[in-house]
Amino acid sequence: MEPAGGAPGTAAPQLGQDKDQSVRTRLAIKIHAFLERRFPERRVFLKSDSDTRFIRLRSETQLIAFAGMALLVAWSIVATAIVLMDSIGSGNFREQAKRDQMTYRARLNALSSERDDRAAEALAAQERFNAALTQISSMQSELLASETRRRELETGIEVIQTTLRQTMKDRETARDALAALKQETAADSPAQMMAVSAPVQMEFMADALAETAAQRDQIEANAQSALEQRDALELELRLLDERNDQIFRQLEEAMEVSVAPLDKMFRSAGMPTDRILEQVRRGYSGQGGPLSPLALSTRGEEPTREELRANDLLRQMNKLNLYRLAAQKAPFASPVNMNLVRRSSGFGYRRDPKTGGRRLHKGSDFAGRTGTDIFATADGVVTHAGWQSGYGKLVTIQHAFGIETKYAHNSKLRVKVGQRVSRGDHIADMGNTGRSTGTHLHYEVRVNGNPVNPMIYIKAARNVF
Template sequence: MRTRLAIKIHGFLERRFPERRVFLKSDTDTRFIRLRPETQLIAVAGTCVIVAWGIVATAIVLMDSIGSGNFREQAKRDQETYRERLNVLSQERDARAHEALAAQNRFNAALAQISVMQSEILASETHRHELETGIEVIQTTLRQTMQDRESARNQLTQLQQQETTGDSPQALASSAPAQMDFVAAALADTALERDQILADSQAALEARDELEKEIRLMDDRNDQIFRQLEEAMAISVEPLDKMFRSAGMPTDRILEQVRRGYSGQGGPLDPFSLSTRGEEPTADELRANLLLNQMDQLNLYRIAAQQAPFATPVNLGTVRQTSGYGYRRDPKTGGRRLHKGSDFAGRTGTDIFSTADGVVTQAGWQSGYGKLVTIQHAFGIETRYAHNSNIRVKVGQRVSRGDHISDMGNTGRSTGTHLHYEVRVNGKPVNPMIYIKAARNVF
């Protein structure tokens, strides 16, 4: 069966591809190459395969060229969209910066107004104390005048009684003219003294009414000053309290920690007291003490805000954020990994600033981070500034918010010049933008 099938196949190939001979002739000899039907079939099949491969490869190249052109157009459109988004974000950032500057100006104006109003309160309370002393003196004089008037009335009554008895001045006048003259002069002096006492009493009453009116006006003015101070305190404290709560920081615990640990400027103020006689404090004294407590709370908020990383590590007008906190595709390995901070790309040497007051705990090379600066802040917060080209601080150095601590670079595990900024609370990484966004409308 196999022989017959092979004969049939060979005969079919002989009809389609008859045997051919290629002669090769030289000067001395002539040779030929026999091309069997099977050889011709293999050659034709190979030629067809090569031609088909060329056609397919050409089609693939053309399709890839067309697709790459579409990808470039899409990339250009995405780039334009990204640029528009960056422009919008820049405008929004500038608006927030203007709002923060206006809020800071309002805050400074409120503090200046508070200082002026507090001085006015002290001056008004001193004046009030002087008025109270004057009223007491006038009342003492009035009581003495009333006593003198009663004494004059008693003397006049005695003289009238003498007139009804036999020892009247008229009876004694004939026997003692000199005594009569003395009694007449005494009566005249008593009448003049009585009239003077009545006039002094009336003047004292009018002065008392004027003083009471002035005290009422002073009370109204003090009440207005207190209301303005209370409103200024509410306007100043509320944004700071909202900022800390937006950042997830418990304000009660934060303020208590600052109150216990802060020993420099900005400690608690002494209670406001106007009386040294051991009396119960008045309503104005209670309001003044409440305002002083609120001022102390405002001062504690200010101190706490300096010690928490609410500022930005770079000038946002000179950089752009290239990566945020969270899981992302690793730029080196391509795998999915947690990015523990925020990346800001800029030029080499861009200034990097401390985002809060603290102490430098590391300033040198660390694997993966490159040249790294680590700062320990209050409340268990730590910030890291990685991939620097130059470090400007030393370990143990105390820095303040806004101090220039390093320059942007491309050291360590990095694909380009940028800052890797981390915030850690009690050793655990958190999103740095929580603090930056919380302070947008405050600073």
């Protein structure tokens, strides 16, 4: 048997454990006493016809139930506050959205009115342009007819002057002959004595003198008529020069009115006119290309003022023709009928409608009905006609001067790759394919592969076409 005191090494841990357990017991008793004061033990009796039972609710159980109820009430209060705040914020947002919508509609109406005004101005400008071209054509015909008439008059004047010189020479010869006859008649010579003695010879001499005098009078009359005819032709030439000058002035004004808007249109679009015209001139250097200068004189003389003005007009007409050809090859037209659509988004950085992030919008969007006609904005060749990720059904056209246009999100394509199209050709129908939030046309213009604002070209041509 072990001694009563036990071994020293075993008794020390046992005492430590008993002490810790005693501390925990006292702490548990204090906590239980605290809970008993706050949440005294309760019993819930459940009575039936044959038996009576009770449920014992200890302090800890009541504490847990109270904490759960407190958490539930707190969660209800927080959730209600969040819902109320969200309702208030949503109301303010709806009001703001309504105000923004009204402002947007007013802006759309103003833009629509401005668009109609610009369309009317463009139509009037086109009519003026067509009238100027018609007037230029008629004036050019009149100018050529006037130059032909001028050459005929110059030839007539030369003939008359030659005849007049010959007439004057014949008149002087007749005068000399008449003077010689008078001297022979007046002189006291054997011829006079012979005339007295010979009446027949005298009569012959008188007839010769009378005939010579008649010829002299006829020559003088012809000379006077030739002078009067020369004066009349000179007056007609002066009147013709004045009319030619007037025609030249009108043609020069018409050319200035016609060329200046086209030159301004290309410069507004940022296109170097000299390089553009030279490129078009190289492409049309054969038959049907630039007009040849006039050469109105065939005698190797220096060109006259009229010839210089005519050649300058021909150069201006050639420049106008080159501008017209260049305008067909650059995307100055609108891809849609602006009366049937609205411009929903412009070129530049914006909030992405899909992701919400900020990104570059490389074109202009035009919203309209599904199936709205889409037109080529310039002459060119179709390089893509099919599906492309993000763009949906896409048409890509390669134009001159390194320009490329894209027409995206279409519902139907009406061209194929390799097809040559002209400005105004129907190439697709508006749709909502690809990465799109609604029916619209996404229209891009790229110069040497770099995207530029398409509205630069469309606005530059508003007062021209």
